[in-house]
Amino acid sequence: MKIADNLIEEIEDVLAEAHQISLESVPNAISLTEKALFKSQKIKDKNAIHADALNQLSLLQRKNKEFATAKSLAERAQSIANKINYERGKGDACYNLGTIYKAQEKYSEALPYLIDAVHFYAKIKDYGFHAKTLCLLGNIYEEFHDFKNAYLAYEEALTEAEEQENKNLISDIYLSLAGINLKSEKVGKASQLIEKCIKIKIDTEQQEKLASAYYLEGKIKAKAGKLDKAEASFKAALSLFTQYNLQSGMVESMVKLGGVFYEENKIKEAIDLLEEAAQLAEKSHFKNSLFKSHHLLFKCLKPVNTSKALYHLEEYVKLKEEESNKYIQNLVDGYEVISQMEDLEKDAEIEQERASIIEKKNTELDSFFYRVSHDLKGPIASLLGLSDLVDKDIKDPDARHFFKMYDHQIRRLNMIVMELINITELNYRDIKLTPINFYEIVDNCISAYAYLPNYHKINFTVDIESNLYFKSEWYIINTILQNLIENSIKYVDEAKEEAEVKIKIFKSKDKIHIQVIDNGEGIEQEHQSKIFEMFYRASANGSGTGLGLFILKRAIERLKGEVLVKSEINIGSTFEVKIPIGQEQLK
Known part of the structure; x- marks a missing residue:
């Protein structure tokens, strides 16, 4: 037992040394932490030190942008912490997983882990990490435009950071609060907060994070119409981002500075800087910065070079969508x-x-x-x-x-x-049940799409059960048939001499069945489970928005129905909608 205790102390010392080294060199810290993790394998029974080593290595790999490795390590740490009921290990694992997903802009996946981390840190009374995680949680709420919850998270974090007199964390929270006030059009309040933030970061020599503060100060000054001061702030931010090789910050600063140059009518400086920003953004896959660069370049070039301006407009429109x-x-x-x-x-x-x-x-x-x-x-x-x-x-x-x-x-x-x-x-819409005349709806839907290409090639067959009595919401039934029929017309197989679309409607024991069968292009198997998702398009050649089948599914769900799809490429598709019949309509 004494040997194990000595080994644990030795591993703890190595982890502490690795943590200190990480401030200067992440790769060296990773190497040292891996040695600590290897030593921990000599301890037969899994305990807290295993989870600590895995969590520390996960955090370092995330800083090194090795997200898949970091995620795997955090999940292993979480598994061990859950088995031995180690609250600190649970909190650190959730914190790591949350920050990994946040770094990858997978905000909906990050949120539950950060909420759990807040809970675990509060439980073990680690108010430093509790406040830090609350600040990250506020960032996530901002991404969802849930400013109310973001404010609450930041304010709670600020109270805890001030109680601990943690100046670094206080300045980070001021930065976040300044950002959310700017988004809420409270420019004066944002300006006060960013001044406090910058003062603390200068006093505590947080040079790397000072870059983000100068960047936000530039946005605030630009919003207030103080272009000369905005220019100075963006230049200061760009200099620091470049010094620390933070490429995302570099590109964003260049784009904002280019925008200021444009407003100051320094067109040549703006074009030169924005073209460089666009190249860096494309190389690093920073799409948000890229479409902003194209938009500003279009505005700069529009009076002097129409052809180049239209090229940038085309790229902007494509990326903006x-x-x-x-x-x-x-x-x-x-x-x-x-x-x-x-x-x-x-x-x-x-x-x-x-x-x-x-x-x-x-x-x-x-x-x-x-x-x-x-x-x-x-x-x-x-x-x-x-x-x-x-x-x-x-x-x-x-x-x-x-x-x-x-x-x-x-x-x-x-x-x-x-x-x-x-x-x-x-x-x-309010629920209003009326008798449904399927013949009339189908006829109107078919006629409504006569303007579509290939409409004249289609042979429509309509088979509706006679004396079919059904009460429902006319608008919803019309939406269902309209989307099914439009889809069958749009995706006609042009290689076939004759196109067929069959609409069949009948009643079973307790359901109304609507079938639309065509011999069109068909849908590949890999797409069939995704076609009802918002903005999903199974065919790159289609002219649709990717919303038609999403609307169809929403309409069917309102009637508590279901939709089934059978499709083969070059053979055709069958869509079947089943709508339950209310008890009062069953005969």
């Missing part, structure tokens, strides 16, 4: 995770209250979509009108080529907005 989809999906994931975490905190006795919270979150999400979609309708309508006017005046073939690409993306964005409105209206 990807980022917008990612942004919306991130919000959806965030709301789902927050709802799930709230669910887990509730007791079985308050089941009804839990359901109310979930419904509220879903309503907030729908409300968000509804507001954003309607806010976008006006500007998009203006762009479409402007596009129609400009179309008549462009004669140059190259300019016209790029204009057509721009026009296509605007019209595509308009389709997305209209379908987002459609999604929210599915839930906002």
